[in-house]
Amino acid sequence: MVTLKQLAEQLSVSVSTVSKALHDSEEISPETVKRVKALAKHLNYQPNKMAISLKSSKTKSIGVIIPNILNHFFAKVLFAIEKEASSRGYDIIICISNESFTKELQSLEVLGNGSVDGFIISIAEETQTKNKIDHFNSILQQQLPIVMFDRVANDVDCDKVIIDDFGAMQKATTHLINEGRKKIALFSNIDELSVGKLRSDGYLKALSDSKEYKNEPIMLTHGKEEDFDEYIEAFLIKNPDVDGIISADNTSGVIALNKALKLGYKVPQQLSIIGFSDENVLKFTDPKLSTISQHALDIGKASVKILIDRIEKVTTVSKTKVIKTDLVLRQTTTH
Amino acid sequence: MVTLKQLAEQLSVSVSTVSKALHDSEEISPETVKRVKALAKHLNYQPNKMAISLKSSKTKSIGVIIPNILNHFFAKVLFAIEKEASSRGYDIIICISNESFTKELQSLEVLGNGSVDGFIISIAEETQTKNKIDHFNSILQQQLPIVMFDRVANDVDCDKVIIDDFGAMQKATTHLINEGRKKIALFSNIDELSVGKLRSDGYLKALSDSKEYKNEPIMLTHGKEEDFDEYIEAFLIKNPDVDGIISADNTSGVIALNKALKLGYKVPQQLSIIGFSDENVLKFTDPKLSTISQHALDIGKASVKILIDRIEKVTTVSKTKVIKTDLVLRQTTTH
DNA sequence: CTGAAAGCGCTAACAT
DNA sequence: ATGTTAGCGCTTTCAG
Numbered sequence: 001m002v003t004l005k006q007l008a009e010q011l012s013v014s015v016s017t018v019s020k021a022l023h024d025s026e027e028i029s030p031e032t033v034k035r036v037k038a039l040a041k042h043l044n045y046q047p048n049k050m051a052i053s054l055k056s057s058k059t060k061s062i063g064v065i066i067p068n069i070l071n072h073f074f075a076k077v078l079f080a081i082e083k084e085a086s087s088r089g090y091d092i093i094i095c096i097s098n099e100s101f102t103k104e105l106q107s108l109e110v111l112g113n114g115s116v117d118g119f120i121i122s123i124a125e126e127t128q129t130k131n132k133i134d135h136f137n138s139i140l141q142q143q144l145p146i147v148m149f150d151r152v153a154n155d156v157d158c159d160k161v162i163i164d165d166f167g168a169m170q171k172a173t174t175h176l177i178n179e180g181r182k183k184i185a186l187f188s189n190i191d192e193l194s195v196g197k198l199r200s201d202g203y204l205k206a207l208s209d210s211k212e213y214k215n216e217p218i219m220l221t222h223g224k225e226e227d228f229d230e231y232i233e234a235f236l237i238k239n240p241d242v243d244g245i246i247s248a249d250n251t252s253g254v255i256a257l258n259k260a261l262k263l264g265y266k267v268p269q270q271l272s273i274i275g276f277s278d279e280n281v282l283k284f285t286d287p288k289l290s291t292i293s294q295h296a297l298d299i300g301k302a303s304v305k306i307l308i309d310r311i312e313k314v315t316t317v318s319k320t321k322v323i324k325t326d327l328v329l330r331q332t333t334t335h
Numbered sequence: 336m337v338t339l340k341q342l343a344e345q346l347s348v349s350v351s352t353v354s355k356a357l358h359d360s361e362e363i364s365p366e367t368v369k370r371v372k373a374l375a376k377h378l379n380y381q382p383n384k385m386a387i388s389l390k391s392s393k394t395k396s397i398g399v400i401i402p403n404i405l406n407h408f409f410a411k412v413l414f415a416i417e418k419e420a421s422s423r424g425y426d427i428i429i430c431i432s433n434e435s436f437t438k439e440l441q442s443l444e445v446l447g448n449g450s451v452d453g454f455i456i457s458i459a460e461e462t463q464t465k466n467k468i469d470h471f472n473s474i475l476q477q478q479l480p481i482v483m484f485d486r487v488a489n490d491v492d493c494d495k496v497i498i499d500d501f502g503a504m505q506k507a508t509t510h511l512i513n514e515g516r517k518k519i520a521l522f523s524n525i526d527e528l529s530v531g532k533l534r535s536d537g538y539l540k541a542l543s544d545s546k547e548y549k550n551e552p553i554m555l556t557h558g559k560e561e562d563f564d565e566y567i568e569a570f571l572i573k574n575p576d577v578d579g580i581i582s583a584d585n586t587s588g589v590i591a592l593n594k595a596l597k598l599g600y601k602v603p604q605q606l607s608i609i610g611f612s613d614e615n616v617l618k619f620t621d622p623k624l625s626t627i628s629q630h631a632l633d634i635g636k637a638s639v640k641i642l643i644d645r646i647e648k649v650t651t652v653s654k655t656k657v658i659k660t661d662l663v664l665r666q667t668t669t670h
Numbered sequence: 671c672t673g674a675a676a677g678c679g680c681t682a683a684c685a686t
Numbered sequence: 687a688t689g690t691t692a693g694c695g696c697t698t699t700c701a702g
Contacts, residue, residue, distance in 0.1 A: 014673045046448035051695035053385040069414050079404050082431045094429045096417045113381035229618045283564045349689045386679035
């Protein structure tokens with residue numbers, strides 16, 4: 001790597017002159033600036049990132065900690081984060097907690113020693129079920145800002161980017177009721193998560209608020225993600241009179257649709273289905289699944305903006321931004 | 336952040352004593368070591384990463400540049416990379432080229448100035464079609480090692496981790512021939528990529544090597560990924576006598592299966608299908624898709640190992656590691 | 671307009 | 687056993 005010192009020697013000027021010239025300082029004569037820049041370009045000079053960080057106590061890096069990169073929602077948010085951050089000149093250092101509290105804690109500690117200027121986090125399941133928040137607070141005490149998205153800790157005082165999980169689900173469920181569905185089931189493999197609970201509650205609220213709707217709520221919320229497809233198939237066989245399905249997670253809507261088709265259901269005539277996914281699943285379904293779209297790209301972009309604002313400006317109170325969802329009706333719903 | 340200097344002042348010793356004590360130097364008396372460590376722990380001292388990097392010219396970071404994080408294969412490799420790297424004490428800085436040569440180039444340049452100790456890369460489509468390799472060579476000249484995986488540049492002299500694309504496809508196609516299939520079509524939306532070509536060639540070779548197989552090859556390789564599902568459906572309608580399908584990319588096997596089922600094909604009795612994906616798609620298909628599994632986790636892990644070996648040891652000749660594939664027969668093939 | 675010097679936090683060779 | 691010093695590459699005040 002070529003350094004300022006080397007440039008200075010070759011040009012027989014001082015290091016500080018070179019530094020100033022490269023920053024277009026008024027102090028330096030136009031000719032010198034030109035000479036310096038020419039040589040810098042010629043030798044492909046690149047300022048050493050570590051030296052600048054050490055000097056400025058700024059890293060221009062963001063630590064991103066997500067629970068599971070194999071989940072398409074998180075991958076999409078990460079995509080947006082990387083895009084927005086890189087356009088703003090920030091690097092992304094990524095850690096995958098794999099739903100483990102310990103890994104999340106370690107990641108926070110490792111990156112907390114001057115590696116990043118702030119964090120964007122979606123909380124691990126274990127962290128959420130055990131309600132751990134001390135590790136977040138200790139980072140915040142070090143003046144490192146945190147933006148939480150999707151899975152947030154209400155008890156931590158930091159910026160947050162979420163969607164209106166409760167309202168989105170309530171609206172979607174109400175749509176099925178208005179279609180005239182009499183027996184609507186909820187599928188969820190994320191019922192232990194904060195967002196999962198909010199979504200279930202939205203479903204329950206919609207049912208209880210409706211005058212026409214008579215049946216009891218039906219919630220299929222148990223079982224691991226791995227064998228949820230078998231639960232769903234068994235459920236459909238056992239409950240042939242269910243005429244509406246709503247999914248609270250990313251995948252079970254798609255699974256329900258494919259299983260229903262296999263079992264001979266006419267979709268949507270006999271059975272309406274709404275998933276909680278985005279467009280990427282469409283190519284895997286025919287008829288195309290109606291979904292609640294949570295706009296992962298907007299979530300990622302907003303998270304970066306809020307974090308960089310806090311890093312660069314000195315803002316004060318924590319804010320929570322709610323990204324709007326859309327109910328996108330395609331071919332698995334009527335109306 | 337608490338520094339060595341602060342510890343030194345509180346303990347009324349010099350900075351170097353503190354530094355040595357924390358590194359368990361023989362030079363320092365046991366008592367002093369104890370005192371220093373106690374205070375360090377008490378104040379939660381963390382060595383400043385940037386200072387260490389500047390001093391040692393090592394960052395303990397790896398730059399990972401991948402074309403598309405929304406592709407499940409790349410997400411899975413990244414997952415493995417992060418896991419292996421973090422267990423070895425390395426951070427991952429991620430850049431997404433989004434298949435663009437320019438973004439790939441910029442990422443390489445930005446991280447090339449002392450931000451990382453080496454790179455793991457899968458090449459952008461544009462880079463590959465335009466056959467650009469100078470940016471890789473200029474990084475290598477700076478003594479920064481590169482490991483390429485999956486999509487590699489043959490003309491760049493660096494370590495590589497690949498699968499036997501040609502052989503995997505040849506074997507899978509031969510399997511369909513041995514099942515007695517008479518008209519086997521290849522679906523691919525990646526035919527411009529190096530790996531795509533190798534896979535097509537494997538298919539062609541299997542057909543031409545077979546004595547029993549009489550039909551001409553049929554390759555559906557055009558169209559963008561976005562509307563490939565419609566191409567596939569149209570193809571199936573137009574070619575009802577096709578009795579075998581093999582997919583060279585991640586998604587078209589799944590799409591073909593769902594479209595075939597919708598059109599009333601009996602799978603696998605009438606039509607055998609083999610995809611080029613991994614287990615994650617299984618929950619979306621019924622019958623479960625038979626696939627060529629490329630072991631993304633092994634690819635990621637091997638890439639990290641090779642890179643760190645090269646960073647830490649001083650190895651010489653470039654090596655290419657071939658990760659074995661498996662033909663996993665499930666429910667969309669007979670035998 | 672240019673340069674010398676200090677310092678970011680750390681390590682390590684070299685005193686004492 | 688402990689301290690002093692120099693230096694990694696850069697920015698920035700202060701002097702000339």
